Amino acid sequence: MPPLKSAGxxxxxxxxxxxxxxxxxxxxxxxxxxxxxxxxxxxxxIVHSEMESGGDIVLMVAPDAIHSELNRxxxxxxxxxxxxxxxxxxxxxxxxxxALLHGGKSLAAPRDVPWGERHALIQDPxxxxxxxxxxxxx
Numbered sequence: 540m541p542p543l544k545s546a547g548x549x550x551x552x553x554x555x556x557x558x559x560x561x562x563x564x565x566x567x568x569x570x571x572x573x574x575x576x577x578x579x580x581x582x583x584x585i586v587h588s589e590m591e592s593g594g595d596i597v598l599m600v601a602p603d604a605i606h607s608e609l610n611r612x613x614x615x616x617x618x619x620x621x622x623x624x625x626x627x628x629x630x631x632x633x634x635x636x637x638a639l640l641h642g643g644k645s646l647a648a649p650r651d652v653p654w655g656e657r658h659a660l661i662q663d664p665x666x667x668x669x670x671x672x673x674x675x676x677x
Contacts, residue, residue, distance in 0.1 A: 547595055553624055554599040556612045557665050560585040562642070563600050566663055570637045571626055571671070573598060613666030623660070623668045631673035635659040638669075651675065 557563035573590040590598040603611045613620045628634040631649045638661040647660035657673040
């Protein structure tokens with residue numbers, strides 16, 4: 540039996556549609572510290588990119604409607620994602636600040652939570668909501 544997943548990939552990977560893939564990748568680099576890899580460019584535009592953290596692929600991004608008309612970012616449909624994507628960061632305050640500097644919105648300012656983490660809730664320019672969490676080591 541072959542391995543469950545390809546080497547270097549997380550078991551669960553969000554695959555997000557973006558209205559502007561370059562802008563989305565720049566946002567995820569600045570806010571979450573992710574690194575772009577496996578960038579596929581066709582006719583001068585990014586049609587697929589993967590983002591890496593800690594040696595694993597943790598996120599995939601492609602343009603709105605590239606796979607089907609249903610595959611569009613929430614913002615392109617005038618909506619906000621009803622779900623949150625949870626991501627650990629080294630510094631929740633910095634991630635929150637970077638999100639605002641790169642076109643994101645603050646949905647909840649950074650705050651300490653009782654289980655030893657610091658959380659902030661942000662929305663990226665494509666309407667995805669992200670719960671950023673910093674482990675405080677408690």
